[in-house]
Amino acid sequence: MIKAQPITAGTARGSAAKAAAADGVAVENAGVRPEAAEAVVEAKRLGERIKFLRQRKQMGLVELGQYTGLSASFLSQLETGRVVPTLRNLARIAMVFSRDMSYFFEPDEPELFRIVRASERQRLPQTGADEPGYFFESLGQVPGFEAGSPGQKFVPYIAEFLPGGENRVPRSHQHAGAEFLYMLSGQMKLTHDGKEDFFEAGDAVYFHADATHSYERVGEETCTALILTMPEQARNHSGSRGPAAAANVRTRRPEMPK
Numbered sequence: 001m002i003k004a005q006p007i008t009a010g011t012a013r014g015s016a017a018k019a020a021a022a023d024g025v026a027v028e029n030a031g032v033r034p035e036a037a038e039a040v041v042e043a044k045r046l047g048e049r050i051k052f053l054r055q056r057k058q059m060g061l062v063e064l065g066q067y068t069g070l071s072a073s074f075l076s077q078l079e080t081g082r083v084v085p086t087l088r089n090l091a092r093i094a095m096v097f098s099r100d101m102s103y104f105f106e107p108d109e110p111e112l113f114r115i116v117r118a119s120e121r122q123r124l125p126q127t128g129a130d131e132p133g134y135f136f137e138s139l140g141q142v143p144g145f146e147a148g149s150p151g152q153k154f155v156p157y158i159a160e161f162l163p164g165g166e167n168r169v170p171r172s173h174q175h176a177g178a179e180f181l182y183m184l185s186g187q188m189k190l191t192h193d194g195k196e197d198f199f200e201a202g203d204a205v206y207f208h209a210d211a212t213h214s215y216e217r218v219g220e221e222t223c224t225a226l227i228l229t230m231p232e233q234a235r236n237h238s239g240s241r242g243p244a245a246a247a248n249v250r251t252r253r254p255e256m257p258k
Helices: 009-022 034-043 046-056 061-068 072-079 087-096 232-236
Strands: 123-125 134-138 153-161 178-185 187-192 195-200 204-208 213-218 223-230 249-251
Touching: 046 072, 046 087, 061 072, 061 087, 153 213, 178 195, 187 223, 213 223
Parallel strands: none
Antiparallel strands: 123 134, 134 153, 153 223, 178 204, 178 223, 187 195, 187 213, 204 249
16 A cells, blocks of 8 residues: 655645756746846835935934834835835835835836825924924825936925924925925915015915025914925926026015014
8 A cells, every 4th residue: 555645845846846847947947036036126126215205304214213113224224225125114114205005116107197185194293303393294296307216206295384482493404406385374484595585375485495494484373385396307497507596486475574
């Protein structure tokens, strides 16, 4: 009597390899090779996309780690491609920046149709400030003029500015590209390159963002604005030649008294 042999994983792999060889297929080519899988992950540039989102918010690794529960060293390895994130960790990062998981896998030229539900947005404080002067919610991304890089995007936000105080002072910042701001409610003071301007609901302003600028709520009324950040390439289409061009465009009512 012949004793039946149990089928193990090793036996199954061996049988599959023999079948592949019988069909004229090289044994080493059976299945997905690890280097091929790594190439697919690398092609999606997950680390670059994570780093872009973080730097767009002027957020450090430690601060991102506080929001996601991941260590700064692990996030650094993610951005440099030394480790591959799990779906759970990628979801944590996506939620901080109000992104869908598909953002990390979609082509560089996505279809221009994207819905961002109010319930899906994350409310985040101003980065780099002990007492944030405003909270903002990302409304998603819109492809910019120049495709082929995750950095070439228009990014709209809704921002709510908080009243000033002893511990809450306007924090100046700067970044590449340009900003468009449309006042939805309340009154606000914008300081741009040392110049102060006052705005109220219905006013709008466009300015070069590589000059230092800050926002400050004026009065007790709730102050909110729609802000659109634009990449450097989009700004260059206007023919400007840098901050010295001072091609700011303001649409506003008469200036309010200080």
